[in-house]
Amino acid sequence: MTTTSTPNLVLPGSPAASVAAGLRSGRRDLSGILFQIFMLLCLFIALGILVVLIGDVLSDGLGTLLDRGPFDFVTTETSGRAAESGIFDGVFGSFWILVCVAVVSFPLGLGAAVYLEEYARPGRLTNLVQINVRNLAGVPAVVYGVFGLGIFVELMGGVLGPGRVAAGKSLLAGGLTMAVLVLPIVIITASEAIRSVPRALREAGYGVGATRWEVTKDHVLPYALPGILTGTVLSFARAIGETAPLIVVGALQGSAPANNGFSLMDNLQGRFTALPMQIYDFQRRPLNQGWADLVAPTIIVLLSILLVANAAAIILRNRYERKREG
Amino acid sequence: MTAPLTVNDLRGQPRRRRKEATVRALFLTAAVLSLAITTAIIVVLAIDSYRFLDIVGFSSLIGDQWNPRSGFYDVRTIIVGTLQVAAVAIVVATPLSLGAAVYLSEYAPNSVRRVVKPAIEVLAGIPSVVLAFFTLNFLSPNVVQTLFGGDTPKANILAAGLGVGVLIIPLITSVTEDALRSVPDSLREASVGVGAKKVTTTVRVVLPAALSGIVAAMILGISRAIGETLVVTLAAGATSFARWPGAEGAANLLYGSYLDQGLTMTGAMANLINRGDTPIEPGSKESLYFIGMVLFVITLTLNLLADRVVRRFQNRY
Numbered sequence: 001m002t003t004t005s006t007p008n009l010v011l012p013g014s015p016a017a018s019v020a021a022g023l024r025s026g027r028r029d030l031s032g033i034l035f036q037i038f039m040l041l042c043l044f045i046a047l048g049i050l051v052v053l054i055g056d057v058l059s060d061g062l063g064t065l066l067d068r069g070p071f072d073f074v075t076t077e078t079s080g081r082a083a084e085s086g087i088f089d090g091v092f093g094s095f096w097i098l099v100c101v102a103v104v105s106f107p108l109g110l111g112a113a114v115y116l117e118e119y120a121r122p123g124r125l126t127n128l129v130q131i132n133v134r135n136l137a138g139v140p141a142v143v144y145g146v147f148g149l150g151i152f153v154e155l156m157g158g159v160l161g162p163g164r165v166a167a168g169k170s171l172l173a174g175g176l177t178m179a180v181l182v183l184p185i186v187i188i189t190a191s192e193a194i195r196s197v198p199r200a201l202r203e204a205g206y207g208v209g210a211t212r213w214e215v216t217k218d219h220v221l222p223y224a225l226p227g228i229l230t231g232t233v234l235s236f237a238r239a240i241g242e243t244a245p246l247i248v249v250g251a252l253q254g255s256a257p258a259n260n261g262f263s264l265m266d267n268l269q270g271r272f273t274a275l276p277m278q279i280y281d282f283q284r285r286p287l288n289q290g291w292a293d294l295v296a297p298t299i300i301v302l303l304s305i306l307l308v309a310n311a312a313a314i315i316l317r318n319r320y321e322r323k324r325e326g
Numbered sequence: 327m328t329a330p331l332t333v334n335d336l337r338g339q340p341r342r343r344r345k346e347a348t349v350r351a352l353f354l355t356a357a358v359l360s361l362a363i364t365t366a367i368i369v370v371l372a373i374d375s376y377r378f379l380d381i382v383g384f385s386s387l388i389g390d391q392w393n394p395r396s397g398f399y400d401v402r403t404i405i406v407g408t409l410q411v412a413a414v415a416i417v418v419a420t421p422l423s424l425g426a427a428v429y430l431s432e433y434a435p436n437s438v439r440r441v442v443k444p445a446i447e448v449l450a451g452i453p454s455v456v457l458a459f460f461t462l463n464f465l466s467p468n469v470v471q472t473l474f475g476g477d478t479p480k481a482n483i484l485a486a487g488l489g490v491g492v493l494i495i496p497l498i499t500s501v502t503e504d505a506l507r508s509v510p511d512s513l514r515e516a517s518v519g520v521g522a523k524k525v526t527t528t529v530r531v532v533l534p535a536a537l538s539g540i541v542a543a544m545i546l547g548i549s550r551a552i553g554e555t556l557v558v559t560l561a562a563g564a565t566s567f568a569r570w571p572g573a574e575g576a577a578n579l580l581y582g583s584y585l586d587q588g589l590t591m592t593g594a595m596a597n598l599i600n601r602g603d604t605p606i607e608p609g610s611k612e613s614l615y616f617i618g619m620v621l622f623v624i625t626l627t628l629n630l631l632a633d634r635v636v637r638r639f640q641n642r643y
Contacts, residue, residue: 032525036433042425043442046495050449056464057456111356119350120357131633133360138546138629139622140553142592143367146618150370180363187360211342213349234451241453244555247596248614276455283459283560299456306451 057303061296074301078278082290087298093171093251093274094240096267100175101182101239106232109186113228116187117194118216136184145248148177153249160269169250171272177245182235189231193224226320233313237306243276251277253284275302371622374615381609392589393567394598394610403570404617407483408590410583411558412551414487415494419547423498424540430499431506432528450496458560461489466561474585481563483588489557494547501546505539505639506532538639542632549628553621555592563587566597591617 065073068086076086112133120126156176157168197220205215221228252273273281279298285291337343382399389400426446430439466485471478509532517527533540568589589597598614 029523029525032523035525035529036429039425039429039433042422043429046422046426046449046499047442047445049492049495050445050452052464053452053456053460056460060463108356108359111353112360115350115353115357119353129357129360132364134633135626135629136360136364138549138625139367140555140592140625142553142555142595143371143618143622143625146595146615147363147367147370150374150615151366183363184360209338211338211346213346237451241451241455243453243455244592244596247555247599250599276453279455279459280556280560283462295459299459302453303456306453310448310451 054303057296057299061298061300064293065297065300068297070301073297078273082294085294087275087278087294087301089252089273090275090278090298091301093174093272093277096171096272097175097178097274098236098239100172101179101236104176104179105182105186105235109183109232110190110228112183112187113190113194114216114221117191118212118220133184133187137188141181141242141244142248144177144181145245147180148173148245148249152176169271170269172268174246174249174251174272174274175268177249178239178242181242181245182239185235185238186232189235190224190228193227193231194220196227197223226317229320230313230317233309233316237309240274240305240309241276241302243274243280246274246277247280253277253281275305367622371615371619374612375619378609378612378616381612389570391567391569392594394594394613395566395607397607397609398567399609399613400570401617401620402572403568404589404591404594405620406571407562407568407588407593408552408558410483410588411487411490411562411590412548414484414584415490415551416544416548418488418491419494419498420544423495423502423543423547426495427499427502427506428528428533431503432524432532446496446499449492450500454493454554454556457489457493458556460492461485461557461561465489465492470585478585479563479587481561481587482585483562484584486558486562486588486590487584489561490551490554493554493557494550497550498543498547501543502536502540505536505543505636508539508639509535536639538635542635542639545628545632545635549625549632552628553592553625555596558590559593559596562590562593566594591621595621 073086074091075088076084078085078087078089112129116126116130116133120129152173153168153170157170157173160168201219201223202215205219210218250271252271275298279295279302282291282295282298382397386397386399387401389398391398392400392403430442434442462480462485465488466480466482469488470482470485471480474484513531513535514527517531518524522530568587571583571586571588595614595617598610
């Protein structure tokens, strides 16, 4: 703020003088300072929690993880004794759940996003689909679990594999449930990426007579790709960390071999567990058997995977953006 | 002389048109599938909720405890547990998120934003199992037991509420910040122009203008807190059953029972699936769908409400 008043012209004692004094007041803005301190405190607490959380997990689990050897811990199967158990079962399950999500959610989510952004005309149906997708993103994860239990475990399990050990509580059921849970997030992030593509790009395409699909495939999607990939990676991260639906769908609690044979179909139709499920399960096992010691190391493994996924998303985005500029 | 140009000439090659139609149909299917999912969720929940009510009868929804293994289904118990956890969570999370959001939107220089925003995103990405562990391992012993004495059970409603509060901080912060940033600068400039201090501008002009966005953020936070499962299952303590806390008077409901173990709707659901995997009492398996239905209806209502509030807000500016 600049004041244009020249102090020489103000007579001492006049109203103008008191205004000038007010404008130049040396009084500290106490409420302003307090307000800023309050806000900074809030921010520090919020971020401090993150630091304390990571510190807590590391101080609790890093020792055990290093003692066991990170590689051995990750590649050893979960057995009946905590001291010899690794978390391979969880890593295995999480990997296949991720494959299900990638195969199902990515194409469906991208397809829906392309329809909503490129094809749909504003109207009742479009509006309904958009509201619906937003609400699906807000449905609690447990409810997806109940949905998966009803559709994928009981209905699909009843049709596909009567008499199988898993009785529907299969890796496939868990993976598909997670795919449905992640789908609205993929649609929303992909829609945002597509929406940010400049209009001129499309108009240029239409102007030379390209069809909608040709414009979408050759111009819109390549331009939106970094945004789409970033969103997809983040939603996959969500799928790796989510636990509640797996509990309801019937992921294993307690020990049993999660590797159900050598063929893909055998594995997909067998019982399963996943990394976050093991974290949950280890915490609920009887005390004094050493399982509690495995919780923090498993969390470190899970958080490391998520961190790598996040970093990959950022690097991906930066590289594509640089390419586009260059 | 060439033949006059007809509409048919402008339609393009039939092959390209056919391809276009096929692609369009595929995308439409993908989009409509999301409607099918919602329908399927509702149908699955409704059928077994009906079966549940058919088996146990409406009258057993009010009793003195929630204990499906023995055939007691007092829904009040788990609804109150849920509300208590959500109340603690929102009381903890709202001031922290609001302060952080106002700072990020109104005060923070760009360099600070660039560091802090990703950090908050990382906090948002921490899985809830991990927060459950953190709640039991850190928040409960170091915060709750320090404040209220070591004889407090390690797992209790207050601790669970704190954990869920941490979980919803990133959500409320980012929605609030979006709301604050979409307040037009002309309002701030007008306020500064008449000589208001920065605090006054922020508190008296920007915050009221963004109020509906802030309310929407809180509604979304509550909805998320109600649906959160892992933290409450592990850190609220009660395993598969809980007594109706109102039995000891209304005061116990309002403020007395926060340091006790409690059971929420989501906690009850997770506990219905146990290692044995075999529900004994008729109706206990179906009760899972019934709670799911109640949960779905509550969160859907809250989400729709937040959506409307946000849209009305957007229309204003």
